[in-house]
Amino acid sequence: MSFLEYAPAPESTAILGLRDSYGLFIDGEFVDGHGKPFATISPATEKHIAQIANADASDVDTAVKAARRAYDKTWSKLSGADRGKYLFRIARLVQERARELAVAESLDNGKPIKESRDVDIPLVAAWFFYYAGWADKLDYAGLGAAPRALGVAAQVIPWNFPLLMLAWKIAPALAAGNTVVLKPAETTPLSALLFAEILQQADLPAGVVNILTGAGDTGQALVQHPDVNKVAFTGSTAVGRAIAKSVAGTGKKLTLELGGKAANIVFDDAPIDQAIEGIVNGIFFNQGHVCCAGSRLLVQENIHDEVVDRLKQRLSTLRLGDPLDKNTDIGAINSREQLERIRELSDIGEAEGAERWTADCAIPENGFWFAPTIFDNVSTSSRIAREEIFGPVLSVLTFRTPAEAIAKANNTPYGLSAGIWSDKGSKILAVADQLRAGVIWANTFNRFDPASPFGGYKESGYGREGGRHGLAAYLTNSPVAGLVEVPTTTKKAVAK
């Protein structure tokens, strides 16, 4: 055995005290759902993890009513400082149970434990700490004096960063004084349910946060419920569009964080070794299941061969396999459905004439896997350069001048993120100024911080999450003259 193979170093699942089945978390308690329960499986082994309750429309109604009650009776009556105390408590409990949460996340989602342990869970805690600090300082959020909460927030989150997306949604909502009904993705409900246990541990008043598990129809019932004041969704552009239609004209405030097809622009004066790392991190982090992934590599033509060559060499050292092994770099694809989509788009890429290269790595027998893949000589009109693949697949395109790089980077219906690699600061600033993307990373990629707003242009959605801007999505600054006056029900608000 060679040293580089490294003996297995699996994280133990013994730390998880999982139940056989999980109910819906409504009004502070786990209750049975009225839909047909479903199983959640580990994408790395296809093994059963737990039975999960399924919320139907009546459960959604019960949960929204609980959230409304909690809003009217408790949460809206608490001072900001007191809300902050709960959030700090949640943040500390997340840190205390970090290892357990990381294992659950990797088990259910398929992402490598080093990512859930070093990125996801620490960021979850950071998000709660950050917004806990805001809870008693809303007067300084730039929304005028005494901004007010909206009421009940309906939140639907995706499967790529299950607990982190939950934190992005719940932390600002609670800090701003709203109550929440949240639906985690069908394939990754586990960490949200452990989080519900943390809420019980933190003694959060009943009904302030409700967690409903289920599929698309549950989410639809939730966002269409007449008594929610705010809808927040992260997921695909198609579903986002449908949600935008369904809430149009209802007075519900909406934020959408949708797909992306980010350009990662590498100039010939880039710090080359770090750029290679950044390209790898940009597209292969979390198996490419990242809405802001740098899926289009735009490389200056004069260094194209060298970059692709170095990239292939680097990818050959990535370790694909058991997500719970501490040395795994690339985990499992989250679901069979997603794997099929990645395969289909990759086949289309090949058929359209792009040059396919796949890292040589052993694929485990069971589970859903896709080896890191690069498509070279991709043209801007190719489908793999246009559509979001949401997998470990990188399309390589070239450019000759900064102007061409900017034009190609912007030539997409999306506009969530972009990356620029150059040793020249002035060039970075000049190019960044002209990119139409919500987040632009310079000489790095996929870095997140609760203090930084995140969100997209164009079909990547609207509204911002994170930072002071993220508060605006959950507050109204027009308490007197506007449409919404501390709404108790939407009916009332509409009547005004």
Place this chain on the structure above:
Amino acid sequence: MTISTPVALAPAERAIALLGGDLTERSLRLHLEGLSGVDAVGLEQRAADLGTRSIKTTSKAWALDRIIELIDLTTLEGADTPGKVRSLVAKALTPDPSDATAPRVAAVCVYGDMVPYAVTALGSAHAAGGSEGINVAAVATAFPSGRASLRVKLADTADAVAAGADEIDMVIDRGAFLSGRYGQVFDDIVAVKEACRRSNGSYAHLKVILETGELNTYDNVRRASWLAILAGGDFIKTSTGKVAPAATLPVTLLMLEVVRDWHRLTGERIGVKPAGGIRTSKDAIKYLVTVAETAGEEWLTPSLFRFGASSLLNDVLLQRQKLRSGHYSGADYVTID
């Protein structure tokens, strides 16, 4: 600015192959300044990432033995005596008296005037550049500051080689490097390399110490690494151990990237030696991971990678004992030297 006559440099084989026959201060400068930059944040992030690898069971056992085989067991004190050197050599020969399976270190590293004592103490175990036994490495060229005339540096080197040193650890002139006199640094190395030549025409191995703690920026480290390789160094070494910071993982990663790139370009393998500040097995294993995942596993051999260390050996021995017995012993269960 006026155009002055180009200053020709000493004709080093590698530099001529890469930069062309009319080797001048200017052609060297253009090459070094044309190297791609280093992003400090990204480099340190990558190094930290490599540091999170989890090396267990069989991999750990292999790593511990290999670390010992890669050590240049070092004593570089003003207070060094023949007795101290003999004691160091004894430790090098028998690292763990309680376990005969413990491998031997690669070399002992001493000041030039201590070389005869080390050679005598090693006796038949002196590898003399061969693959069996232990080498004698000597620091030279007015180590650690390098502040002496070239004549003195060359005499220092030639003395150590004549006394039987198999490896010479030289320091570069950091003052010249930082003031932009790359040509001078280059010519010095070429001259020292020539001073490593024995009467039979063979050469003592030359390790070039960059003293990265004084070069300060990663861009400088990358340039100095290329310069040292172009001038003919067999090894590039981080530090003297007398300046803080000494070896760090990011600096070593960067130097490994340079030797990896040199190998891509020419097919030739250059060695890397981090020295100073690596005291624990845990740290040393991070270095092994970094070597394996950057330059490749084939670099984990004494002719291509060394640790310059003194206290590291005992920590590795304690870890070896722990793997074998299942429990930790203590500092009194390994010999101090």
